[in-house]
Amino acid sequence: MIKVSKFGGSSVAEASQFKKVKSIVKADPDRRFIVVSAAGKRFSGDNKLTDLLLLVNAHIEYHVDCTSLLKTIEQRFVDIRDELGLKYPIEEKFEEFSSVVSSLSPEYIVSRGEWFTGQLMAEYLGIPFVDAADVIVFHHDGTVDMERTATHVKDAAARLGGFLLPGFYGSTVDGTLKLFQRGGGDITGAILARCLDAGVYENWTDVSGFLAADPRIVDNPRSIHRITFDEMRELSYMGASVLQEEAIFPVREVGIPIQIKNTNDPSAQGTVIRETATEHEREHLITGIAGKKDFMAIHVQKAHMSNSVGFVRRALSVFERYGVSVEHIPTGVDSFGIVVNGADVKDTIYSIVNDLRQELKPDSINVIDSLALISVVGRNMSRRAGTSGRIFGVLGEAGINIRMITQSSQEISIILGVNNSDFARAIKVIYDNFVESEYVSLDEKN
Numbered sequence: 001m002i003k004v005s006k007f008g009g010s011s012v013a014e015a016s017q018f019k020k021v022k023s024i025v026k027a028d029p030d031r032r033f034i035v036v037s038a039a040g041k042r043f044s045g046d047n048k049l050t051d052l053l054l055l056v057n058a059h060i061e062y063h064v065d066c067t068s069l070l071k072t073i074e075q076r077f078v079d080i081r082d083e084l085g086l087k088y089p090i091e092e093k094f095e096e097f098s099s100v101v102s103s104l105s106p107e108y109i110v111s112r113g114e115w116f117t118g119q120l121m122a123e124y125l126g127i128p129f130v131d132a133a134d135v136i137v138f139h140h141d142g143t144v145d146m147e148r149t150a151t152h153v154k155d156a157a158a159r160l161g162g163f164l165l166p167g168f169y170g171s172t173v174d175g176t177l178k179l180f181q182r183g184g185g186d187i188t189g190a191i192l193a194r195c196l197d198a199g200v201y202e203n204w205t206d207v208s209g210f211l212a213a214d215p216r217i218v219d220n221p222r223s224i225h226r227i228t229f230d231e232m233r234e235l236s237y238m239g240a241s242v243l244q245e246e247a248i249f250p251v252r253e254v255g256i257p258i259q260i261k262n263t264n265d266p267s268a269q270g271t272v273i274r275e276t277a278t279e280h281e282r283e284h285l286i287t288g289i290a291g292k293k294d295f296m297a298i299h300v301q302k303a304h305m306s307n308s309v310g311f312v313r314r315a316l317s318v319f320e321r322y323g324v325s326v327e328h329i330p331t332g333v334d335s336f337g338i339v340v341n342g343a344d345v346k347d348t349i350y351s352i353v354n355d356l357r358q359e360l361k362p363d364s365i366n367v368i369d370s371l372a373l374i375s376v377v378g379r380n381m382s383r384r385a386g387t388s389g390r391i392f393g394v395l396g397e398a399g400i401n402i403r404m405i406t407q408s409s410q411e412i413s414i415i416l417g418v419n420n421s422d423f424a425r426a427i428k429v430i431y432d433n434f435v436e437s438e439y440v441s442l443d444e445k446n
């Protein structure tokens with residue numbers, strides 16, 4: 001079986017992490033196709049190399065000297081190389097890069113994080129390095145040309161038997177470098193798995209799989225052992241950052257499962273993500289909880305709105321005019337809300353409200369800002385009545401005011417809007433009452 005193994009920034013942050021990666025790769029001969037991100041944070045408060053390279057771009061844009069910043073980046077690579085006793089001539093290669101840095105494109109500069117990390121890891125693992133610019137092909141609109149990419153990947157695999165590919169970037173046919181969105185090393189791994197028809201796409205990170213809540217909010221959350229692609233997408237879209245939200249598409253379409261594993265604890269079970277999760281007799285109602293802060297809801301009310309054809313469409317066209325994407329549209333009989341990312345409308349909200357007034361002649365419009373959205377996700381919720389009522393009950397008891405509610409069409413998630421200031425507490429309350437308590441009672445029964 002072919003396994004594609006992607007190691008995230010935290011797994012390649014320093015020499016000691018490289019050693020863990022090597023022992024994982026060498027433990028299984030099926031692990032012949034490796035993807036790496038740029039070295040990430042070594043400790044909390046440290047910098048990811050990708051962020052430092054973005055900062056290099058900003059320096060160049062504002063004509064500020066970035067020599068010491070480049071030295072800091074170079075030193076991270078030198079330290080890894082020296083501690084592992086590798087030969088790669090970092091100083092020479094880095095000088096070639098930094099001496100012309102101001103003439104390079106932002107994409108090229110940022111991609112060097114994965115490029116140099118990949119060079120070091122390829123030498124350390126003793127496998128060939130393949131430049132993502134030579135295999136991952138982008139269309140000019142930023143989407144991936146899967147056919148061309150598959151041809152390049154298969155050629156390289158046939159030629160080399162196995163290789164290391166830096167994540168996060170590729171290039172158009174004319175050689176212009178392009179980046180995926182942040183966290184896009186996960187997408188590279190998924191594309192590689194698809195092109196090789198892998199049996200599994202392993203995603204190695206610094207937590208033991210997908211956790212039922214963000215570990216920065218809930219202490220020691222339970223790990224989810226099985227999750228569906230739909231559930232995973234809902235959670236990662238709403239901030240469970242362990243897997244980039246777009247990363248499921250390339251593998252899902254061809255039925256390749258994703259396995260999330262912990263580089264720091266390889267024997268931990270981790271999470272398997274598939275189209276469907278095996279049904280067990282006693283399964284948890286809620287799979288996981290995730291959320292994000294700083295949304296804004298614009299509530300429009302007009303009597304007999306439900307009889308007026310095209311009303312919501314006209315409202316949406318206002319947002320389209322301002323280039324603002326709409327996250328949710330909770331609706332009532334004579335009212336609806338439009339929920340958007342606060343940052344997307346920070347300079348235009350007054351003009352948008354004005355345009356909505358002119359376009360819709362509503363009875364009232366009010367704007368709620370500092371809204372946090374929490375997505376409570378569970379494939380089993382659709383089969384059990386009264387879940388939302390119970391969630392509202394526990395939040396009510398904790399004195400948390402729910403400002404908005406909406407449900408996904410497949411009924412696998414309930415999205416709640418609360419004040420930013422109640423965000424962390426609401427997640428903890430839902431976690432304690434629905435996840436932790438269920439685990440405890442299921443453990444007792446088993």
Ligand SMILES: Nc1ncnc2c1ncn2[C@@H]1O[C@H](COP(=O)(O)OP(=O)(O)O)[C@@H](O)[C@H]1O
Nearest residue numbers: 008009010205206207210211213214240241242
């Ligand atoms: N529900 C969740 N489950 C697991 N991790 C989560 C969750 N929500 C947020 N995270 C965060 O995601 C981090 C892993 O993602 P990321 O930093 O992109 O890792 P990597 O560097 O391996 O790519 C974890 O360290 C954790 O802090």
Ligand SMILES: N[C@@H](CC(=O)OP(=O)(O)O)C(=O)O
Nearest residue numbers: 008009037050182183184185
């Ligand atoms: N290095 C890129 C791509 C990536 O996937 O990184 P990570 O595996 O550290 O999330 C980023 O920081 O966005």
